[in-house]
Amino acid sequence: MKRKLTAGLKRNIVDLLVISAAVIGGTFLLRKADQAGAGKATPELPPSPHRITEAPAIRPRIIPGRMDNFKDAIVPKPIRSWDTKPRDGVTLRVSPDSASNQPSARVLLIPPTTAPVILEIQYTVDESVINMLSANDALKDRTDGVTVLVSTVGIAYNHFTLLKLDPLRITEQRKWLTHNLALPVGTTEVDFSIIGPPPDYNVFEDSCVISLPQLRIVSP
Amino acid sequence: MRLAGWLVLMMPALWLLTHPVPLAWLVPLAREQNVPAAMRLWPLLLSCLVPSLLAYRDWKWRRQVTFGWIALLFCSLQAYCFNSASHPITNPFVVWGFLPGTDGRHYLNGAVEIAEGIGIRSAFGARQMWPGFLALLHTWCHGDLKLMLSLLALMQAAIAVTTWELIRLMLGRVAAFIWLGCVALFYRSYVVGMFVTEQIGLPLGMLAAVTLLYAWRRQSMVFWLLGLLLLTCSLNARPGCYFVAALLVAATFWRFRHTAPAADGSRKFLGDLAWRRGMIAIAAVSFCIAANALSFRHLVNPPRMPSNFWLVLYGIAKGGTWLDSVRDEGRELFDFTKVSTVSEEELWYGFVSRVKQAAIKQIAANPRMLLHAAWRAWRQIITKQTFFVGEAAPGWGILLLLMSAIALGLAGSKRNTAIDDGGLYWLVWIGVFLSLPLAPPWDSGPRIYAATDPLIWLTPAAFCTWCAKRLSGRRSSRGRAELSIANDRQTECLELNARLRWNSTVGLLLVISSVLFPSVLLALNRNKTMPRYSDLMPLGTTSITVNEIPGSLIRRNRGIMVGPEKSRTFLPRLARDDFERGVPRGREFAIGEFMKELPDNSYIAVLGRPRYLICDRSAFQNEAAITRIPLQAADWMAYKYIFSLSSSVAITAKQVMILCPSSASHEIFWKPAVPLSGK
Numbered sequence: 021m022k023r024k025l026t027a028g029l030k031r032n033i034v035d036l037l038v039i040s041a042a043v044i045g046g047t048f049l050l051r052k053a054d055q056a057g058a059g060k061a062t063p064e065l066p067p068s069p070h071r072i073t074e075a076p077a078i079r080p081r082i083i084p085g086r087m088d089n090f091k092d093a094i095v096p097k098p099i100r101s102w103d104t105k106p107r108d109g110v111t112l113r114v115s116p117d118s119a120s121n122q123p124s125a126r127v128l129l130i131p132p133t134t135a136p137v138i139l140e141i142q143y144t145v146d147e148s149v150i151n152m153l154s155a156n157d158a159l160k161d162r163t164d165g166v167t168v169l170v171s172t173v174g175i176a177y178n179h180f181t182l183l184k185l186d187p188l189r190i191t192e193q194r195k196w197l198t199h200n201l202a203l204p205v206g207t208t209e210v211d212f213s214i215i216g217p218p219p220d221y222n223v224f225e226d227s228c229v230i231s232l233p234q235l236r237i238v239s240p
Numbered sequence: 241m242r243l244a245g246w247l248v249l250m251m252p253a254l255w256l257l258t259h260p261v262p263l264a265w266l267v268p269l270a271r272e273q274n275v276p277a278a279m280r281l282w283p284l285l286l287s288c289l290v291p292s293l294l295a296y297r298d299w300k301w302r303r304q305v306t307f308g309w310i311a312l313l314f315c316s317l318q319a320y321c322f323n324s325a326s327h328p329i330t331n332p333f334v335v336w337g338f339l340p341g342t343d344g345r346h347y348l349n350g351a352v353e354i355a356e357g358i359g360i361r362s363a364f365g366a367r368q369m370w371p372g373f374l375a376l377l378h379t380w381c382h383g384d385l386k387l388m389l390s391l392l393a394l395m396q397a398a399i400a401v402t403t404w405e406l407i408r409l410m411l412g413r414v415a416a417f418i419w420l421g422c423v424a425l426f427y428r429s430y431v432v433g434m435f436v437t438e439q440i441g442l443p444l445g446m447l448a449a450v451t452l453l454y455a456w457r458r459q460s461m462v463f464w465l466l467g468l469l470l471l472t473c474s475l476n477a478r479p480g481c482y483f484v485a486a487l488l489v490a491a492t493f494w495r496f497r498h499t500a501p502a503a504d505g506s507r508k509f510l511g512d513l514a515w516r517r518g519m520i521a522i523a524a525v526s527f528c529i530a531a532n533a534l535s536f537r538h539l540v541n542p543p544r545m546p547s548n549f550w551l552v553l554y555g556i557a558k559g560g561t562w563l564d565s566v567r568d569e570g571r572e573l574f575d576f577t578k579v580s581t582v583s584e585e586e587l588w589y590g591f592v593s594r595v596k597q598a599a600i601k602q603i604a605a606n607p608r609m610l611l612h613a614a615w616r617a618w619r620q621i622i623t624k625q626t627f628f629v630g631e632a633a634p635g636w637g638i639l640l641l642l643m644s645a646i647a648l649g650l651a652g653s654k655r656n657t658a659i660d661d662g663g664l665y666w667l668v669w670i671g672v673f674l675s676l677p678l679a680p681p682w683d684s685g686p687r688i689y690a691a692t693d694p695l696i697w698l699t700p701a702a703f704c705t706w707c708a709k710r711l712s713g714r715r716s717s718r719g720r721a722e723l724s725i726a727n728d729r730q731t732e733c734l735e736l737n738a739r740l741r742w743n744s745t746v747g748l749l750l751v752i753s754s755v756l757f758p759s760v761l762l763a764l765n766r767n768k769t770m771p772r773y774s775d776l777m778p779l780g781t782t783s784i785t786v787n788e789i790p791g792s793l794i795r796r797n798r799g800i801m802v803g804p805e806k807s808r809t810f811l812p813r814l815a816r817d818d819f820e821r822g823v824p825r826g827r828e829f830a831i832g833e834f835m836k837e838l839p840d841n842s843y844i845a846v847l848g849r850p851r852y853l854i855c856d857r858s859a860f861q862n863e864a865a866i867t868r869i870p871l872q873a874a875d876w877m878a879y880k881y882i883f884s885l886s887s888s889v890a891i892t893a894k895q896v897m898i899l900c901p902s903s904a905s906h907e908i909f910w911k912p913a914v915p916l917s918g919k
Contacts (some may be wrong), residue, residue: 028741035745042398043391045247046254047380050390053258054797057810171893180896 077136077202083234085129089122095237099229101147102195109231111146112168112214114223123214123223125230130238132174132208139201139210142231143168145187149227153188159225163188166226171211172203179204185228196231245301249308253315253397257322257390260810266320269313270328271428281633284428287313288420291404292413307401313424314397314432318389321433322811325800325818333434336800336822338385338811339846344435349848351375351435352383354539354758356772357765364592365547366536369477370437372758373750379761385846386797386811392439396427399443402743403694406450407701409736410457412708415701418640422697425629425636430687440754441478441690444470447747449694452488454740456664461496461517463740465524468492470747472528474691477754479549480679481692484671489525491667493518531755538759545589550596552683556613557602562683565595610677617676626686627672627696640700644669647703659706668695773848776884789853789884791865799845799853802838816840834898838889847884855886 087094087110098106115121145166153160165186172179181201187193203210212230216223267275268283291306320328321337335341340348350360350371355378360368374388381387400423408416423446431438452467454460471485496514536544554565570591603609620626625637648669651662659665672692679688686693771790797812805816814822823832831852835844838854845853859869872885885891 031741032745035742036749039746039749043380046250046391046394047387049254050258050387053254054386054390057259058813169896171896173893180891 077138079138079140079200080234082236083129083137083139083232084131084236084238085127086237087125087127087235089125094125096231096235099146099231101144101229104196107142107196107231107233109142109229111227111229112212113227114214114225115227123226125212127210127212127232127235129203129208129210132206133203134205136205137203139203140233141170141183141199141201142196142233143183143185143199144193144196144229145185145227146229147194149225150187150194153225160188162222162224163226164222164224165189166228167215168228168230169211169213169215170199170201171213172201172207173209173211174204174206183228245304246307249301249304250311252308253311253394256312256315256319257393260808261319261323263320263323263809266316266323269316269428270320270324272328281425281636284313284424285421285636288424289417291420292408292417295408295413295416303405306404307398310401310404310420311394311397314400314427315390315393317424317428317432318393321389322386323809325809325811325814325822327433329429331429331434332826333436335824336811336814336819337433338389338800339844340385340435341824345846345848347371347374347437348378348435348846351378352773352848354762355379355765356770356774357762357768358541358772358774359538359762360540361774362545362588363540364545364588365479365549366476366532366540367437367479367547368536368539368758369473369532369754370440372535372539373440373754374435375758375761376753383793383795384797388435389433393432396431396439396443399446399746400424400427402739402746403446403450406454406736406739406743407698409732409739410450410453411698411701411705414704414708418701418704419697421636422628422640422693422700425633426686426690426693429629430685430690436687437478438687438690440750441474441480442694444474444477444747444750445691445694447743447750448474448691449698450743451740451747452695453661453664453698454736456495456661459496461520463744464492464496465521466744466747468521468525469528470751471691471695472525473532473751473755476528476532478688478690479547480688480690481672481675482679483674484668484692484695485525487667487671487674489518489521491663492521495663535755535759539762543589546592546596548592549678550592550599552680553603553678554595554599555683556677556680557599557606557609559609559612565599566591569594569598613680614677616682617680618673620681621676624681626681627689627693628700629686631686640697643700643703644696647699647706650703650706659702661702665699665702668692669699672696776847776851786871786884788868788870789847789886791859791867791869793847794843794845794853794855794859794865794869796864799843802840802842802844804840830898834895837892837895842889851884853884853886854889856888858888859886 087096094110096108096110099109099111100106110125112123112125113120114123153163165184165188168183170181170183179202181199183197183199185193185197201210214223214226214228216226268279269287271280287309290309294302294306294309317328321334325336325338327334327337333341333344339345346363347367347370350363350368351374353360354368354372354375360371363371377388377391381391400420403423404416404420407419411419423442426442430436431442448467448470451463451470455462455464455467468485468488471488475482475485493513493515496517497512548562551562551565554568555562558564558568570587622641624631625634625641628637628640644665647659648662648665650657650659651666652658672689675692681688689696771792773793776786776789776793799812800819801813802819803809803813803815807813807815809815809818820836823835825832835854838844839856841857843853843855843857843859845855847853853869855869859866870887872887872889
């Protein structure tokens with residue numbers, strides 16, 4: 021009986037060793053063969069055309085361009101907000117009134133950038149809008165901050181940045197905020213759009229003033 | 241010499257898994273929509289016939305050649321996935337024939353969490369056996385998904401060979417062909433290329449079936465217990481027809497009863513029953529269940545989610561499917577028109593708990609619905625031949641169902657025409673039919689019967705044996721020498737014992753690897769310092785603050801590389817047309833649209849818990865990922881099914897709309913959402 025058990029155990033141990041050897045050998049062979057096979061399947065690739073250039077950007081004092089709302093030309097107007105000197109800017113606004121509804125604007129760069137440049141964007145929510153919303157709790161509850169999507173349209177690829185602000189609830193944001201946007205080589209335009217991010221996609225009463233101090237409007 | 245023989249004959253299968261081959265070679269084995277219906281069945285069935293033809297006479301290298309052939313067959317199906325970037329039946333559980341989708345991703349998450357010493361953070365009921373086994377495989381293969389799938393294909397082939405040999409020895413060559421045909425059809429539809437529970441439920445079920453058949457036939461208590469253990473583990477891994485196990489345990493009392501004469505009448509009947517052996521069988525099955533429960537408590541972190549069985553029960557109570565529970569109780573979870581920032585696991589936990597209460601209430605109020613469900617399930621099983629993958633091959637399914645019915649009928653006939661082991665087949669079918677009302681075929685299809693289907697496949701196989709015996713009986717009476725038959729039987733008996741021992745070792749190793757070893761792995765890695773996928777996928781919210789991904793997590797064959805149009809597809813690299821054809825759909829429609837916009841040579845790696853890392857080639861140097869892959873602003877990641885975009889990826893305007901949609905784009909992208917895929 022004891023001898024039978026020992027023999028059985030010995031056989032099982034041998035089986036286990038065979039299985040272990042098969043797993044190790046199989047894995048080794050699969051690894052090696054996969055490397056060889058992958059080489060046959062994958063051709064030599066050309067350099068990636070989508071690599072983003074990391075060249076140092078310059079900050080010009082003047083960037084010539086035109087501004088429109090994708091249909092009609094817009095001229096920046098002096099806007100005074102948060103007790104500072106007036107700045108030339110445009111107001112993006114989402115409103116049920118179609119006449120004053122302008123959630124997007126575009127800056128066409130003339131000529132397109134030939135080197136990486138920094139575009140300074142100053143942005144805020146107008147003081148009068150904040151005062152109006154603060155005075156009305158019902159309206160205030162329906163808002164959830166403003167998100168502006170800034171897109172740089174170029175020859176090879178586009179860049180996107182989100183500017184988020186909620187001065188109604190974050191008092192530190194009751195001022196002009198600044199964002200330095202890097203424009204890659206070949207940028208032809210910069211678009212600004214108010215969007216409603218997930219999960220609520222809420223753009224109720226969203227508005228934002230955008231000022232571009234370097235922009236010099238040129239005639240067509 | 242013999243070992244070298246095994247190795248050499250395994251080489252074609254290994255080559256097929258690792259080298260690109262013309263797809264036309266593999267298409268005949270797949271169930272592609274554009275090939276004629278007959279061609280979706282016969283090439284596979286004829287391939288399954290070859291081992292039986294090889295066994296017509298025993299010859300020196302037969303076993304090795306049989307193994308080589310069956311391995312080639314199973315690996316061809318896996319190679320089809322690698323060369324076409326799709327699945328033989330376009331199963332939704334796999335994306336691009338490679339990356340796990342829905343349920344598969346869920347199990348892979350669990351496996352990663354065990355392997356990283358965290359413990360499963362979200363699972364439906366006690367389903368940790370498969371993630372546990374997968375955790376070992378994940379660790380062994382360093383997260384190389386292609387290697388994991390290749391090893392699983394080879395494991396499946398090895399188990400198919402050992403069980404095929406046993407069936408051949410016990411039931412004959414024709415029965416072995418039927419067995420292999422059923423296994424291969426099931427494997428092609430519901431197992432190959434997927435990280436789902438069937439990957440372990442099917443092999444354990446196959447091992448259980450042959451062990452139980454042997455034990456029933458020889459009245460071997462040791463193997464009967466082993467068979468019950470394997471069957472219970474198989475059902476723990478892939479829940480299904482539990483009543484089969486219950487009936488087989490109960491049958492122990494009768495099958496292993498005393499044959500000595502005793503008192504008359506009922507006292508004689510009760511006295512004859514094998515009480516001690518029956519109790520041992522109950523204890524063995526209870527031990528399996530207890531071990532599984534302990535493993536569940538160790539591997540799955542609290543709060544533990546109830547099983548998704550309650551969703552099925554709710555559907556039964558409503559006379560519909562599990563989707564009724566979603567329509568009635570889970571609107572927020574499946575609201576395609578809104579992107580929720582609450583983690584999916586949290587939503588599922590609340591949802592399943594709610595459905596559990598509702599299902600109990602509904603079924604208590606209307607218990608007759610169980611009878612209705614039974615009638616529906618039985619009718620569907622017969623009309624669609626679910627157990628024989630009837631959807632793939634209606635004629636084949638009808639034939640096997642007919643053969644099963646005749647075999648069951650013959651089991652009750654007179655002694656000289658009776659089919660051998662008829663009692664076992666009857667018990668299996670009764671067990672399955674009793675289970676069907678609670679494990680209906682309409683919710684997840686034939687795959688949920690992976691654990692018990694092998695037992696079912698024994699019935700048509702036994703019918704073939706019965707036919708063959710009738711025919712050969714007539715033939716042998718004409719002249720075959722009795723002595724030669726006796727010699728053959730003795731050799732076969734020795735071979736059978738050796739095969740069965742091997743079978744048992746493999747089965748026990750699988751059980752230990754999925755119940756015990758995962759706990760050891762978890763304990764070993766619990767306090768180990770290492771880069772973890774789990775850290776990139778917190779459970780609380782989907783908006784994360786991860787700024788970079790350790791390059792060591794982006795391992796070889798962890799994702800796919802998008803090649804140019806009309807280039808050669810061989811995973812992980814695939815041609816643009818194959819890529820676009822296979823992008824995620826349904827609930828992940830928006831992700832799919834995003835991915836279609838990616839430039840050539842983009843790399844998409846699966847991080848788990850629906851999260852993909854997308855980077856371009858600049859994230860790789862000398863075929864390995866750079867040390868740390870910097871990510872774009874977290875704003876782009878505050879999305880439910882989210883991408884981790886490396887900063888080297890330039891995104892398009894359409895992709896922006898998808899990542900951060902305005903009201904207008906929201907309408908565009910979420911309206912075409914299609915109905916739910918299975919969970």
